[in-house]
Amino acid sequence: MSGFKIPGITVYRLGLYARVLEQFLEEGRELISSDELAKECGVNSAQLRKDLSYFGQFGVRGIGYSVPQLLKHIRRILGTDREWLMVIAGVGHLGQAFLNYNLLAKRGFKFVAAFDIDEKKIGMVVNDVYVYSIEQLPYVLREHNVEIGVITTPAKAAQEVADLFIDHGIKGILNFAPVRIQHPPHVVVEHSDITILFDKLAFYVHRLD
Amino acid sequence: MSGFKIPGITVYRLGLYARVLEQFLEEGRELISSDELAKECGVNSAQLRKDLSYFGQFGVRGIGYSVPQLLKHIRRILGTDREWLMVIAGVGHLGQAFLNYNLLAKRGFKFVAAFDIDEKKIGMVVNDVYVYSIEQLPYVLREHNVEIGVITTPAKAAQEVADLFIDHGIKGILNFAPVRIQHPPHVVVEHSDITILFDKLAFYVHRLD
């Protein structure tokens, strides 16, 4: 069932479902229907059930889903039922925002080191994470089992940093620099250009009339 | 041609094309083919041409596109050929990252005010933007023609801030809080949950083997 190709958008929605289920879990909710969960996520309930059906059967007909169990299943599917070690390159404002974003750590995404080229930043400690010179990256990555690298450098530096990451065993890159990263097929790269979100919003506001 | 429904993903890609065209323009490039631009954006060239065809004909057969003119056209389509005034609620690390993100200002997205409820933050000036108490929002919005509101508060506060925004004439909201915002149809809301990007990356790295 899970050997098939999964639409990227389905993977995204699984993350969304997990986030909403976490809220319901905190409220002590035991059961939920696809209708209610879907509504809360802003999607169609058939779509939610179809998304889940790529991976198995997690509900009970006539009843619904157990909130804690469905969350557990989704986490196992996403691979977020364990800790992920990460490094980040670029300790500007956005980089510091990620280093301080404790919700990430709460979900198992832990930064073990940060890198920069700015002398003033090297040696800083941001939310318990030490900022190294980028030259020390090979050494630091040898010491820890880091799988994810986050790029919050300016566009100019992004490809170089990505190449360093890839050469030293990073398997997945989250790139927030506004430039597309070239990479071999055995490395996963997710791009997120925040400025494009503003463009998209402008388009729709523009056309409201 | 533009009265038809435009896929959201097409709007997103227009932003992507604009970003890449800006780079080519800086390099002094005059002409570009759909093939080259598409490759640089990681999309199929027929798709690029189809995206543009929703809005008109901007190229020359046998030749390609004029870089500055195509950029101008896309900016007009997106509505980013003018200035957009914005406010932001939540001056935490992410909020400060946006306030300091000069690329936004360069593209015409200008913050005129920031808001927070933390006494320690009220009165701060971040990159020339004053931080007001959230209570002053009605007054500030009356003074400026602000169309976009950005939410970088914790999840708990997001809906309340959105309601305030909407009550005081904001037309578009960019929500970075990890919660879905309820809103009337005459207000556009774009959601961006950064933690879900990490989930998605985990999924694909997890399955690499």
Added chain:
DNA sequence: TACTGTGAAATATTTCACAGCA
């Protein structure tokens, strides 16, 4: 009864392939 799980139908999006034109 009240829900899930899922084929089938409907819809949306992408890609092909080629006519049209500088």
Added chain:
DNA sequence: TGCTGTGAAATATTTCACAGTA
């Protein structure tokens, strides 16, 4: 010749609608 623009075909995704079942 070498490109764009675009119908048509192919593919992907969403939604419907209902059988199955606690």
